[in-house]
Amino acid sequence: MMITMEAVVLKLPPSLRTVKPHPNRTNRTFRTVPFASAPASLSTDPQLGPGSLGHLTRPDFPILHQEVNGKKLVYLDNAATSQKPAAVLRALQNYYEAYNSNVHRGIHYLSARATDEYELARQKVANFINASDSREIVFTRNATEAINLVAYSWGLSNLKKGDEVVLTIAEHHSAIVPWQFVAQKTGAVLKYVNLTEDEVPDVEKLREILSNQTKLLCVHHVSNVLASALPMDLIVGWAHAVGAKVLIDACQSVPHMVVDVKSLDTDFLVASSHKMCGPTGIGFLYGKSELLSAMPPFLGGGEMISDVYLDYSTYAEPPSRFEAGTPAIGEAIGLGAAIDYLSGIGMQKIHEYEVELANYLYDRLISVPSVRVYGPKPSGSVKRAALCSFNVEDVHPTDIATFLDQQHGVAIRSGHHCAQPLHRYLGVNASARASLYFYNTKEDVDDFIHALVDTINFFASFK
Numbered sequence: 001m002m003i004t005m006e007a008v009v010l011k012l013p014p015s016l017r018t019v020k021p022h023p024n025r026t027n028r029t030f031r032t033v034p035f036a037s038a039p040a041s042l043s044t045d046p047q048l049g050p051g052s053l054g055h056l057t058r059p060d061f062p063i064l065h066q067e068v069n070g071k072k073l074v075y076l077d078n079a080a081t082s083q084k085p086a087a088v089l090r091a092l093q094n095y096y097e098a099y100n101s102n103v104h105r106g107i108h109y110l111s112a113r114a115t116d117e118y119e120l121a122r123q124k125v126a127n128f129i130n131a132s133d134s135r136e137i138v139f140t141r142n143a144t145e146a147i148n149l150v151a152y153s154w155g156l157s158n159l160k161k162g163d164e165v166v167l168t169i170a171e172h173h174s175a176i177v178p179w180q181f182v183a184q185k186t187g188a189v190l191k192y193v194n195l196t197e198d199e200v201p202d203v204e205k206l207r208e209i210l211s212n213q214t215k216l217l218c219v220h221h222v223s224n225v226l227a228s229a230l231p232m233d234l235i236v237g238w239a240h241a242v243g244a245k246v247l248i249d250a251c252q253s254v255p256h257m258v259v260d261v262k263s264l265d266t267d268f269l270v271a272s273s274h275k276m277c278g279p280t281g282i283g284f285l286y287g288k289s290e291l292l293s294a295m296p297p298f299l300g301g302g303e304m305i306s307d308v309y310l311d312y313s314t315y316a317e318p319p320s321r322f323e324a325g326t327p328a329i330g331e332a333i334g335l336g337a338a339i340d341y342l343s344g345i346g347m348q349k350i351h352e353y354e355v356e357l358a359n360y361l362y363d364r365l366i367s368v369p370s371v372r373v374y375g376p377k378p379s380g381s382v383k384r385a386a387l388c389s390f391n392v393e394d395v396h397p398t399d400i401a402t403f404l405d406q407q408h409g410v411a412i413r414s415g416h417h418c419a420q421p422l423h424r425y426l427g428v429n430a431s432a433r434a435s436l437y438f439y440n441t442k443e444d445v446d447d448f449i450h451a452l453v454d455t456i457n458f459f460a461s462f463k
Contacts, residue, residue, distance in 0.1 A: 048360060053353040054441035057345070060085040061439055071409030074447045079224050079252060079387050079435035080413050081274045084338070088277060091337035095330045103329055104303065104320075118329050121336030122319070125284050128339045129269065130260040136292065138285040138319040139332055143251050144174040146270035146285035147218075149322060150247055151178035153295040154268075155216070161187030163215040166244075168193045168201040169425050170223050173418040175249050179218060188215070195425065198376045200228040207238050214244040221253035225419050225431070226375035227358070227385040229253070236265050245291070251275055252385060255342075255437075257351040261286055273331065278338035282331035285322075292318035299324040350438045357436050357445070358386040364449045365390060365434075370456060374426060387435035389417065392452075395459045397432035403458060408451035 047053075058064055061083045066073050075083060095117070101110035103118045119134070126134040140146040155178075159165070165179050169192050176190075183190050191214075193206045201219075210217070217239040222229045232248060239246045247268040253259055255276035261269055268291070272283040287295075297304050297315050301324035306314040315321050342350065359378050366373050370393040378384045392400055401414035413433045416423045423429060434448055 047356045048442040053438050057439045068409040074410040074444050076434040077411045077413050078437040082277050085341050087341050088334050088337045092334045095333050117333050121332040124336040124339045130262050138322045140283050142283040143270040143272040148178045149298045151182050153298045155182040159186045159188040163188045164213045165216045166191050167218050170422045175218050200376050210242050216245050218247045220249040222385045224252050225389045225417050227387050258347045273335040278335035279331040282328045301325045354386040355383050358384045361445050389431040389433045397430050400432050403455045404451050410451045
């Protein structure tokens with residue numbers, strides 16, 4: 001469908017689709033009016049003013065200073081990937097220009113320096129999450145591979161028929177599908193916890209479902225759809241009380257708050273570089289040393305061996321055991337630079353700023369007629385992450401995202417956000433999502449809301 005508007009050709013998807021509600025659920029917070037006007041700015045919080053963290057850090061991110069479709073770029077897709085500060089870009093360039101070489105295998109200067117910087121990055125990750133030893137950090141391609149590593153190495157070796165793996169319905173596909181593979185191979189059973197009326201995972205039901213048959217609890221720390229955070233300190237204790245291991249998907253928490261694996265006492269934790277100002281193509285697995293030492297290799301090849309014979313091989317100690325082949329050296333060094341950058345700001349400072357920004361985004365978005373926001377309402381005890389997944393009545397989220405991009409230069413995400421079971425539970429097949437990071441500002445939120453209101457009015461004009 002081609003729609004011409006003020007001499008700009010807007011290329012929308014083939015049809016102006018609508019979100020199909022689940023027949024047994026109601027969209028209780030939709031409010032419909034023929035045409036909307038942008039609600040007035042609500043915030044008087046000085047943290048969000050001209051001297052805010054967002055304003056102070058924006059100059060460090062070159063990509064943010066451009067126009068898209070003739071409009072100033074407003075990047076609100078940070079839950080999918082974050083942008084990279086100049087310090088990270090320089091670290092990558094410096095590696096490839098000054099000391100590009102393979103690691104662990106050479107005695108010459110370039111290889112020695114690359115090895116030192118690569119292992120220094122591992123130490124930076126360990127320090128960042130307060131691991132006891134850098135050998136508890138395994139570099140992977142991403143968090144998805146890190147979960148698969150645990151599933152295939154620990155899961156296939158430790159799970160048997162009738163054992164239970166507990167998850168919530170709000171998990172990312174990366175935390176569901178690997179355990180489906182393992183369950184099919186071992187006969188283990190997957191059990192899921194649903195949401196409360198406030199649209200957060202029901203932690204009391206989770207506590208009830210844990211039993212002596214539970215061998216693993218695999219849950220997110222912060223939901224990439226609901227913006228809710230689970231009380232992991234309590235949950236880990238409950239799981240350990242029944243003898244279960246715990247794997248935390250921390251992709252939406254490690255970039256945004258202080259995460260301390262010692263304090264949490266988690267057995268495994270995964271996160272991705274690209275969501276925390278680092279390069280794509282690398283993530284990491286944290287595992288308690290005694291667990292990693294007892295796990296067999298995930299992939300075979302160079303680097304992960306001790307000795308190779310024609311009929312058998314012996315394997316290196318962790319983390320090398322799980323890092324077969326040439327690793328993502330430049331990406332690891334870039335991740336180290338990203339950690340330096342984040343640590344220079346301070347994760348608690350980032351978290352406090354994002355809580356205020358999250359509240360501002362939520363308050364502005366729910367004030368727009370016809371909008372349904374998913375997840376809990378923020379309060380003194382409920383701190384939402386700085387993202388909102390939402391739908392507009394009778395307008396498909398992909399049409400919203402397309403119009404926002406092509407007419408306003410606003411980048412958000414649309415789709416199921418790798419959380420189809422959660423969307424089915426919510427009674428929709430997709431949602432739009434605006435997600436913020438510390439370099440976003442109150443003005444970004446205001447621009448988004450004005451653009452969204454214009455988008456809603458545009459589609460309302462066809463009714």
